[in-house]
Amino acid sequence: MNPFKTILILAFAFLAVFGEATLSAPRSWLGAQIDLLPALMVYAALNSGLPTIALLALFGGIWFDTLSANPLGVSILPLAIIGWPIYLRRDLILRDLPFAQFVLGAAASAVAPLLTMLLMLSGGKELLLGWGTIWQLIVMTAVGAVATPFIFSLMDAANRALGYQERIEPGFRLDREIQRSRKKL
Amino acid sequence: MFKQKNYLALGAVVFVAIILLSLPTRATSRLKLAVGSWFLPLFGLAGAAQQLPADLADSVLPRRELLRQIDALRRENQQLRSQSVQSIAIARENDQLRTLFNWQRQSKWQLKLANVVMRDPANWWRTVQIDLGTRDGLRVNLPVITASGLVGRVSSVDKMSSQIVLIGDPNCRVSATVENATRDMGVLIAGGTLDTSLVELTYLASSANLKPGQNVITSGLGGIFPKGIPIGQIVDSRSVEYGLYTDARVKLNANLGSLEQVWVLFP
Numbered sequence: 001m002n003p004f005k006t007i008l009i010l011a012f013a014f015l016a017v018f019g020e021a022t023l024s025a026p027r028s029w030l031g032a033q034i035d036l037l038p039a040l041m042v043y044a045a046l047n048s049g050l051p052t053i054a055l056l057a058l059f060g061g062i063w064f065d066t067l068s069a070n071p072l073g074v075s076i077l078p079l080a081i082i083g084w085p086i087y088l089r090r091d092l093i094l095r096d097l098p099f100a101q102f103v104l105g106a107a108a109s110a111v112a113p114l115l116t117m118l119l120m121l122s123g124g125k126e127l128l129l130g131w132g133t134i135w136q137l138i139v140m141t142a143v144g145a146v147a148t149p150f151i152f153s154l155m156d157a158a159n160r161a162l163g164y165q166e167r168i169e170p171g172f173r174l175d176r177e178i179q180r181s182r183k184k185l
Numbered sequence: 186m187f188k189q190k191n192y193l194a195l196g197a198v199v200f201v202a203i204i205l206l207s208l209p210t211r212a213t214s215r216l217k218l219a220v221g222s223w224f225l226p227l228f229g230l231a232g233a234a235q236q237l238p239a240d241l242a243d244s245v246l247p248r249r250e251l252l253r254q255i256d257a258l259r260r261e262n263q264q265l266r267s268q269s270v271q272s273i274a275i276a277r278e279n280d281q282l283r284t285l286f287n288w289q290r291q292s293k294w295q296l297k298l299a300n301v302v303m304r305d306p307a308n309w310w311r312t313v314q315i316d317l318g319t320r321d322g323l324r325v326n327l328p329v330i331t332a333s334g335l336v337g338r339v340s341s342v343d344k345m346s347s348q349i350v351l352i353g354d355p356n357c358r359v360s361a362t363v364e365n366a367t368r369d370m371g372v373l374i375a376g377g378t379l380d381t382s383l384v385e386l387t388y389l390a391s392s393a394n395l396k397p398g399q400n401v402i403t404s405g406l407g408g409i410f411p412k413g414i415p416i417g418q419i420v421d422s423r424s425v426e427y428g429l430y431t432d433a434r435v436k437l438n439a440n441l442g443s444l445e446q447v448w449v450l451f452p
Contacts, residue, residue: 014223015227017306018224018227018231020306021224021303021304021305021306022228022231022302022303022304024304024442024443027304027442028442028443031379032308033304033305033306033307033308035306050190050191050194051194053194054194054195054197054198057198058198058201061202062205062220063220063223063224064306064307065217066217066220066221066224067221067224067303067305067306067314068305068306068307068310068312069305069307069310069312069340069348069350069354069356070307070310071206071213072205072206072208072213072216072217073201073202073203073204073205073206073208074202074206076198076201076202076205077198077199077202080195080198080199080202084191084195087191088191113308116307117309120309123206126355126356127309127310127355128308128309128310128311128353128354128355128375128378129309129378130377130378131378132377132378132379132380133308133309133378135379136308136378136379140308
């Protein structure tokens with residue numbers, strides 16, 4: 001596992017949560033605040049290992065809940081529930097295709113807020129819900145879907161620029177070279 | 186082996202989430218305070234970045250414009266001074282009359298200015314954070330206003346910051362009075378999810394005489410908000426529950442969507 005990739009993902013999550021709490025432009029233009037953590041979880045699940053997924057679910061959820069009025073820890077489970085199935089089936093997913101990233105980003109961005117709301121409602125919390133919530137979910141899904149391919153490009157570029165690349169061993173080894181020679185007759 | 190590792194990692198995450206969710210409120214708020222302090226340097230940077238364009242704009246303003254602004258501010262200052270003198274005289278007279286009639290004297294409220302540093306990232310809450318905390322004397326349930334009207338109340342306090350729950354959030358209910366002949370009273374509850382400027386005034390009497398444009402102010406009941414703080418104006422009303430009571434939509438005076446500075450009221 002490349003620890004730099006994990007650090008990069010966590011740093012992005014930290015900045016994303018901070019941005020969501022300070023930038024009010026999406027709320028005033030679109031009527032809903034966007035959430036980039038589900039899209040980031042799609043990237044982590046397709047490109048990193050289990051520890052990264054677990055750390056992103058834990059820290060991303062805790063950071064989000066800290067800056068929100070959510071009960072602390074309620075956002076952890078939805079993020080984990082998004083990351084695990086994608087990780088388990090990632091060999092079957094065409095992860096390099098932007099369309100696959102778009103679809104996964106849309107699904108993750110729709111499921112995460114729904115699960116969070118469901119958890120809080122089952123815990124007896126009274127939330128600000130109404131017909132406008134449907135519009136907010138549509139906005140979150142659409143923006144999450146569009147943002148996912150960009151996050152893939154951004155993270156890959158940052159990884160290439162800042163991280164070290166794993167050394168690829170060449171197939172050629174001198175000691176395994178077959179000595180060919182014609183037998184002298 | 187692979188499957189076992191998966192389940193262990195998932196189990197660990199679920200375990201931590203359950204532990205956090207089952208923590209008592211006090212421990213949770215302390216943990217939130219500790220984790221929230223990680224964001225403090227970024228808040229400082231964001232504040233400085235927001236201030237930069239304003240500073241640049243100030244530095245390039247022409248001298249004539251500055252002189253015009255100074256003149257306008259001087260005039261406004263004189264008007265406010267004369268109004269202040271009048272209100273001091275009225276307050277003194279009110280105190281004297283209250284003493285004469287043996288009524289309890291009204292306590293004076295003090296104001297403290299706070300900057301809004303953050304909004305709730307979740308769409309299902311309406312809260313903001315301000316840069317005043319326990320070190321500034323803040324405590325839970327203090328009213329928060331702007332020059333236009335009521336904004337909300339302090340819901341939780343840390344050392345250096347506090348969370349304000351705004352009107353329209355399910356956790357902020359305000360007892361309100363309509364300024365009409367019958368002084369109809371109701372309770373302000375959450376309004377629409379998209380429009381932050383509209384809230385619902387409910388449990389009004391079925392005989393309430395409501396007209397669009399009538400002012401709504403705090404009633405003083407409930408022990409949190411003092412009487413007479415302007416809230417907004419009636420937009421429309423309708424009879425609900427087969428005429429049992431009346432609901433009205435209220436357009437808030439304060440623009441909750443673009444709060445930058447608020448005043449915290451201290452008794």
